[in-house]
Amino acid sequence: MTEEVSRAEEVLVYLITQIVEDKDAVEIEIEETDTKISMMAKVAQNDMGRVIGKRGRVAHAIRTLVRAAAIRDGIEVEVDFDG
Numbered sequence: 594m595t596e597e598v599s600r601a602e603e604v605l606v607y608l609i610t611q612i613v614e615d616k617d618a619v620e621i622e623i624e625e626t627d628t629k630i631s632m633m634a635k636v637a638q639n640d641m642g643r644v645i646g647k648r649g650r651v652a653h654a655i656r657t658l659v660r661a662a663a664i665r666d667g668i669e670v671e672v673d674f675d676g
Contacts, residue, residue, distance in 0.1 A: 600662055600663075600665075600666060601630070601632070601659050601662045601663040601666070601668070601670050602621055602623065602632065604658060604659050604662040605621060605632060605634060605655065605659045605672060606619065606621060608655050608658060608659075609634055609636060609644060609655070612640070612643050612644055612651065613636050613637065613640040613643055613644065614637075614639070614640055614643075615636070615637040615639070615640055618635070618636055618637035618640070619634070619635070619636055620634075620635040621633070621634055621635075622635070628669065629668070629669040629670065629671055630663070630668060630669070630670050630671070631670075631671045631673070632659070632670060632671070632672045632673070633673050633674075633675055634672065634673070634674050634675070635674075635675045635676070636674070636675075636676055637676065638676045640676065641674070641676035644674050644676075645674065652674060655672065656672045659672050660672075
């Protein structure tokens with residue numbers, strides 16, 4: 594399952610680093626269970642607004658794209674954000 598996780602993680606890292614100003618502060622924590630994978634994207638506090646977006650639209654779009662990348666590999670991914 595690790596190869597599939599890395600694909601979803603690559604998509605998540607790419608999307609977030611394109612949005613934030615402090616690219617060095619981006620960290621992804623991954624927790625795997627039997628049924629799904631949880632990813633926690635940590636960004637700098639002043640970049641949280643960029644990642645969440647108005648009414649959470651950017652965060653929703655990021656979650657959708659990462660889930661789509663993961664579904665191609667047959668896994669379920671949950672994405673959360675922390676600043």
